[in-house]
Every structure is written in structure tokens, then in C-alpha cells.
Amino acid sequence: MNKIDCHTCYVALAALLLALPWQTVCADQFTAADLERWQQEYMAVVDQGEKLFHGGLQSKNTVSCDQCHPNASNTHPETYPKFQQQLGKVAVLAEMINWCIENPLESEPLALDDPRMIALQAYITQERRQVPLAPGKH
Amino acid sequence: MSRINRRNFLKKGGALLAASSLPLSLVEVAFGKAAPENFTFAYLSDSHITHIKGKEFVRNWDRGLIRAVAEANLLTPRPDFIFYGGDIAQLGKPEEIDHGLELLGALHGDLHHVMGEHDYYLDLGEHWRKHIGPDHYSFDHKGVHFVVLNSILTYDDWTYNRWDSPMRRMQEMARLDNPNGSPFMVGDSQREWLRKDLDKVSKDTPVVVFSHSPLQKIYKGWNFWTEDAEQVQALLEPFDKVTVLYGHVHQIQYNQIGNISFNSAMATAWPWPYPASFTQKASYLPKLTVDMNRADPFFERDATGWQFIDLHTGDVDVHYVLPDNRNRTVAFDDSKGHPVDTEYQPESKRIPPQTHY
Numbered sequence: 468m469n470k471i472d473c474h475t476c477y478v479a480l481a482a483l484l485l486a487l488p489w490q491t492v493c494a495d496q497f498t499a500a501d502l503e504r505w506q507q508e509y510m511a512v513v514d515q516g517e518k519l520f521h522g523g524l525q526s527k528n529t530v531s532c533d534q535c536h537p538n539a540s541n542t543h544p545e546t547y548p549k550f551q552q553q554l555g556k557v558a559v560l561a562e563m564i565n566w567c568i569e570n571p572l573e574s575e576p577l578a579l580d581d582p583r584m585i586a587l588q589a590y591i592t593q594e595r596r597q598v599p600l601a602p603g604k605h
Numbered sequence: 606m607s608r609i610n611r612r613n614f615l616k617k618g619g620a621l622l623a624a625s626s627l628p629l630s631l632v633e634v635a636f637g638k639a640a641p642e643n644f645t646f647a648y649l650s651d652s653h654i655t656h657i658k659g660k661e662f663v664r665n666w667d668r669g670l671i672r673a674v675a676e677a678n679l680l681t682p683r684p685d686f687i688f689y690g691g692d693i694a695q696l697g698k699p700e701e702i703d704h705g706l707e708l709l710g711a712l713h714g715d716l717h718h719v720m721g722e723h724d725y726y727l728d729l730g731e732h733w734r735k736h737i738g739p740d741h742y743s744f745d746h747k748g749v750h751f752v753v754l755n756s757i758l759t760y761d762d763w764t765y766n767r768w769d770s771p772m773r774r775m776q777e778m779a780r781l782d783n784p785n786g787s788p789f790m791v792g793d794s795q796r797e798w799l800r801k802d803l804d805k806v807s808k809d810t811p812v813v814v815f816s817h818s819p820l821q822k823i824y825k826g827w828n829f830w831t832e833d834a835e836q837v838q839a840l841l842e843p844f845d846k847v848t849v850l851y852g853h854v855h856q857i858q859y860n861q862i863g864n865i866s867f868n869s870a871m872a873t874a875w876p877w878p879y880p881a882s883f884t885q886k887a888s889y890l891p892k893l894t895v896d897m898n899r900a901d902p903f904f905e906r907d908a909t910g911w912q913f914i915d916l917h918t919g920d921v922d923v924h925y926v927l928p929d930n931r932n933r934t935v936a937f938d939d940s941k942g943h944p945v946d947t948e949y950q951p952e953s954k955r956i957p958p959q960t961h962y
Contacts, residue, residue: 538782540878
């Protein structure tokens with residue numbers, strides 16, 4: 468590429484940048500439309516979690532989470548991590564979800580990054596929204 | 606049975622009670638109108654027997670009922686009869702009702718049943734009625750008038766027009782927190798039957814009413830609720846002493862509305878959270894109620910406890926026997942005119958496990 472060609476190239480690039488200013492925005496700038504879309508992405512996972520919670524896990528014995536926890540109540544996501552006295556250690560919510568899956572539901576535990584585990588936590592936390600964080604609370 | 610004799614009764618049952626984690630209620634009635642002839646009855650409820658496939662049933666719920674039946678058979682003196690408070694099945698399947706009745710069949714004594722929504726919404730109670738009997742009736746026993754109601758009916762449109770299959774209808778009603786659910790009710794025709802039934806009873810006769818849902822309004826979102834509760838209460842209002850005993854809620858509740866005392870039974874299957882622990886909606890647990898201890902899920906039968914209910918001079922004392930927890934007594938306080946927990950009623954006496962959030 469010779470100098471003239473290169474100069475032409477820079478001019479063209481500058482023109483392009485001026486013509487398409489949104490391509491230059493910084494990472495922390497977003498629009499109301501972005502927020503709406505992200506909320507929709509989140510709620511889609513909450514909805515998936517709601518279905519899993521109400522029988523969608525298809526547990527081996529047919530028992531579902533909502534049988535003991537209607538509206539995910541008595542799960543207390545705001546209190547984790549906490550010292551789970553029955554386990555004798557500090558645990559996160561996902562570990563307790565797996566405890567329930569293995570015991571009352573008599574099924575195989577999920578990987579902690581399994582999309583179903585993430586969805587269950589999204590639903591449980593959504594039903595507990597606006598309750599202040601209280602890590603460690605029993 | 607005098608107070609002293611009742612204590613003896615408790616003493617005799619002491620070893621049993623100490624070892625017990627049973628969700629059954631032993632009910633002592635000591636207020637027969639004419640020539641009081643005291644007697645007792647036991648009360649089991651909410652076993653939710655669940656069919657998996659073939660001959661497989663959910664072990665946890667089976668064990669709850671098996672244990673209750675075994676303990677009830679050890680009770681001495683023998684109760685005059687046993688009440689079952691409804692929801693013997695989870696999805697109303699013939700396999701579930703049959704298996705539940707098979708387990709209950711080991712009970713020594715006459716059994717009375719209340720219809721629960723889990724028994725009803727698959728076949729609208731057909732299998733249940735065929736094998737158990739009518740879903741509402743009354744009888745007199747030693748001076749007390751007993752009434753059994755089916756309180757889990759709902760609007761016809763929901764029952765008959767909404768769902769594409771009976772199983773779908775059952776599953777929708779079985780889900781406690783279902784926004785597509787429908788409120789329970791006794792309904793016009795049964796209330797008319799009740800009005801006529803009570804017409805024949807003198808107002809000083811103690812009346813004990815069994816229903817599955819509370820005949821009071823606590824939280825509609827989970828059907829801790831009966832839509833026509835006030836109309837049923839109005840029919841009971843003329844009587845001197847009325848007690849309503851109900852299942853469905855899987856937790857300790859008690860209340861007093863006018864002349865009517867309300868007491869719930871524990872489930873043999875699993876406990877439910879109090880409605881206030883769902884923070885997105887308002888609920889109306891009776892202020893009188895001191896909550897049961899929070900359940901420890903690591904102990905399978907915890908918070909499924911059992912209680913015996915002792916009705917004396919027309920009022921109610923409830924003795925809750927709670928596995929892995931201290932027992933509780935909720936007794937009618939004559940001076941206050943309502944039930945109180947004999948130990949925990951004052952705010953200052955409550956203990957941390959009774960705090961639900």
C-alpha cells in the first residue's frame with residue numbers, strides 16, 4: 468500500500484466514523500431499549516425456573532419444589548451464603564437446592580453452572596425481590 | 606373425663622408421646638350436653654399419598670401415614686373414632702386413594718373422612734365417594750353434634766369449562782400457588798343442607814364442624830381460604846359453642862371469631878410455610894396464632910407433628926406433639942374468650958425458631 472492509498476484509507480475511515488457515531492460508543496453506555504431487552508432475557512430465565520420449580524425438573528419420584536415451597540417461600544435466598552448448621556459449613560443456595568433435589572425429590576443433583584440450576588436460582592430470588600440482603604442469617 | 610383423668614390419659618400415653626412424631630390428633634370431647642359422657646377421637650390429615658408408577662409410591666409421604674396409623678393404634682384409652690381430614694391422595698388417582706385407604710385400613714376403630722381438593726378434582730370425587738361415602742353429613746355422638754362439610758368446591762365455570770382433561774384440572778388445583786387456581790367454597794346447596802341440618806339442633810348443643818379448608822379467610826393465593834366462609838359462620842353463629850377443625854394448611858393455626866373456635870391439624874406428609882413468608886402479597890394469619898417452629902428439612906417428619914385436641918365444656922384445648930421440638934398446648938382461655946398458647950402466647954415468651962420470614 469503506498470502513501471496516497473493509505474491517506475485515502477484514513478479519510479474513508481474518518482468519514483465512516485462520522486457517519487456511524489454509534490460504533491464509537493463506550494461500553495458503559497446503553498439505551499432504554501437495551502435495558503428492556505436485558506430484563507426480558509432475565510425474565511425468560513425466571514420463567515424457565517418457575518416451570519422447573521413446579522414439576523419441570525421431572526424428579527424421579529414426581530415430587531416438585533413447590534410442594535414444600537409455594538411461591539418459593541421459605542427458601543431465603545437473601546440469607547446465603549450462610550452457615551448451614553445441618554451441613555456444618557458455610558453453603559450457597561445452589562447447594563441447598565441440590566440437597567432438596569437429592570433428598571425429597573430423590574433425584575440426581577445438578578452441576579452448579581447447569582442452566583437449570585441458574586434458572587431455579589433466578590426464580591427463587593425473583594419471588595424474594597426487594598427483601599434486604601441478610602447473608603448468614605438463620 | 607375429668608381434668609385429672611385427662612392427665613392420667615396423658616400420662617399413660619406419655620411414653621408413646623415422647624417417642625412420637627405423629628401427625629394425628631387425639632380429640633377429647635368432654636362437653637356432651639345431657640349427662641356428659643366424655644370421649645375422645647383421633648385426627649389424622651393430609652397424607653398426599655403419591656403414585657409414581659406400578660406399585661411405587663413416594664416413600665416419604667407413605668411413611669408419614671404409616672407412622673401415624675401405628676401410633677394411633679397404640680393410643681389408650683381407645684378413641685371412639687378417628688377423623689381423617691382430607692387429601693389422602695396427591696392427584697386423586699384411584700391408586701392413591703386405594704393405597705391410602707389400605708394404609709388407613711390398619712387403624713383400629715371407626716373412621717370418618719373429609720374430602721380434600723386432592724381427592725376431588727380428578728374425577729370430581731367419584732372414586733372417593735364410592736369407597737368412602739358421602740362428602741357431607743352429620744351425626745350425633747354422646748351429646749355432641751358433628752358436621753362434615755365438603756369445603757373444597759369452587760365455581761362451576763372453573764370446574765367444568767376451563768380445562769381440557771380431568772388430569773389437567775387436578776394438576777391445576779393441586780398446585781397451591783397457582784395463579785390459575787380458584788377459591789374453595791362450600792356452595793349454595795350444601796349451605797342450604799347445613800341450614801336445615803342445624804335447624805334440628807338445639808342451640809346449647811356443642812357443634813363440631815369438620816372441613817378441609819379453613820372456614821375463615823387467611824390467604825387467598827394459597828387457598829388458605831373459603832370463599833363463602835362468612836355465610837357458613839353465620840349459620841353457626843346462633844350456637845353457644847362451635848368448634849371448626851380443618852386440615853389443608855399443614856401448620857399450626859388457631860383463631861376465635863365470635864362463638865367459633867378454629868383449630869388446624871398438622872399434615873402427615875410435609876409442612877407448609879406461613880403465608881407471610883411470601884413477601885410479595887398480603888395475608889391474614891390470625892393474630893392469635895403463635896407460629897409453629899420453622900421446619901428442619903433434614904428431619905423428614907419435622908413440622909409434620911401431631912396434636913390431640915381436647916374439647917371440654919364446649920371449648921378447645923389443643924396439645925401439639927411435635928417431633929424434634931418441644932410440645933405445645935393451645936388452650937381456650939375462659940377469661941379472654943379465645944385460645945392462647947399456654948407457654949408462648951406473650952411476645953416476650955416466644956423463641957427464635959417461631960420466627961418465620
